[in-house]
Amino acid sequence: MNYDALVTVMRRLALEAGDLIMEIYNSDDFDVKVKSDSSPVTEADEAADALISAGLEKAFPDTFLITEEQAATHDQKAQTFLIVDPLDGTKEFINRRGDFTVNIAFVEDGVPTRGVVYAPAKERMFFTQADGTSVEEVGSFEKDKIGVLNEISVSDPDNSALLVVASKSHRDQATDDYISKYAVKDMKSAGSSLKFCLIATGEADIYPRVGRTMEWDTAAGHAVLHGAGGKVVRFDDHTPLIYGKESYANPFFIAYSPNVDLKSAK
Incomplete structure (x- = not known):
């Protein structure tokens, strides 16, 4: 290419x-x-x-x-x-x-x-x-x-005062329960793939997604975040999120700045 x-x-x-x-x-x-x-x-x-x-x-x-x-x-x-x-x-x-x-x-x-x-x-x-x-x-x-x-580049996060971004239209109790595992300084809501971009620019540190998404929802934002030094991993085992899956459906995932101390999903 x-x-x-x-x-x-x-x-x-x-x-x-x-x-x-x-x-x-x-x-x-x-x-x-x-x-x-x-x-x-x-x-x-x-x-x-x-x-x-x-x-x-x-x-x-x-x-x-x-x-x-x-x-x-x-x-x-x-x-x-x-x-x-x-x-x-x-x-x-x-x-x-x-x-x-x-x-x-x-x-x-x-x-x-x-x-x-x-x-x-x-x-x-x-x-x-x-x-x-x-x-x-x-x-x-x-x-x-x-x-x-x-x-643009991801933040060097302070794990005692994290900046969290979550979905504007799909926020739920499971998301809030996971976010509660972290020491949060500020929380913001955003729609669409802008959440990935806010991490890519350092405006947020972590975006957990506990809900349905498809690969077309995430691929562009994932690429932008990757190019800014960020990561996207599966929610369950923290292995990298890969593409070309069956029906192009994503599992739950976490997008984040690499120095965030990720918490277990359990």
């Missing part, structure tokens, strides 16, 4: 999808449907998916593409593939809370190595560079010209 070309294409498509999403987000009304798994989907999800899929298939025709909105792709099995969630945080989008993202990632041998997370309503853009390191772009987000890039 030509990583320079990959990063350029992923970034551009994320911005173009973001423009489409915001046009619908700022409209007076938009259609909301319910998928077979009872999760919501909007015209923004579908429009962004069509744009991103067409762009990736044109640029990388020989690479498997897995995308949330195309169920037929979920039957493909590969260890190296592109994976897309065109609008992560649909509930945040529907409720106009702004915490939604465009997620595009490249997985190699089960590991997300390159990714872009774009939060158009928050005007935040995170991505891995060709060399695998992660940056946050600031500026006007021009499609054909990269703005100012700030290298």
Whole structure:
């Protein structure tokens, strides 16, 4: 894979999808449907998916593409593939809370190595560079010209005063029970894959997820966090979270800065 070309294409498509999403987000009304798994989907999800899929298939025709909105792709099995969630945080989008993202990632041998997370309503853009390191772009987000890039890295956490981030829409008692094992200085909520990015920038130290997620929800944020020095492990045994699993479903997991003293799930 030509990583320079990959990063350029992923970034551009994320911005173009973001423009489409915001046009619908700022409209007076938009259609909301319910998928077979009872999760919501909007015209923004579908429009962004069509744009991103067409762009990736044109640029990388020989690479498997897995995308949330195309169920037929979920039957493909590969260890190296592109994976897309065109609008992560649909509930945040529907409720106009702004915490939604465009997620595009490249997985190699089960590991997300390159990714872009774009939060158009928050005007935040995170991505891995060709060399695998992660940056946050600031500026006007021009499609054909990269703005100012700030290298990002995880915190050096204080285990007696941790900064925890948890899901805004999926917080539950099991999550709170696990968080209670830590000495917490501050807790914040965020939607979508932004939680990974807050750890990548050092704005949070740990994100435990005790709930259902799919690989397209996490791969891009995982890649960004990895490129900033962070880790993502299974909740049960703290082994690395790998990709290309059956049905692309994730187990519970923990994303964190490596110097956090992880507690047992038991």
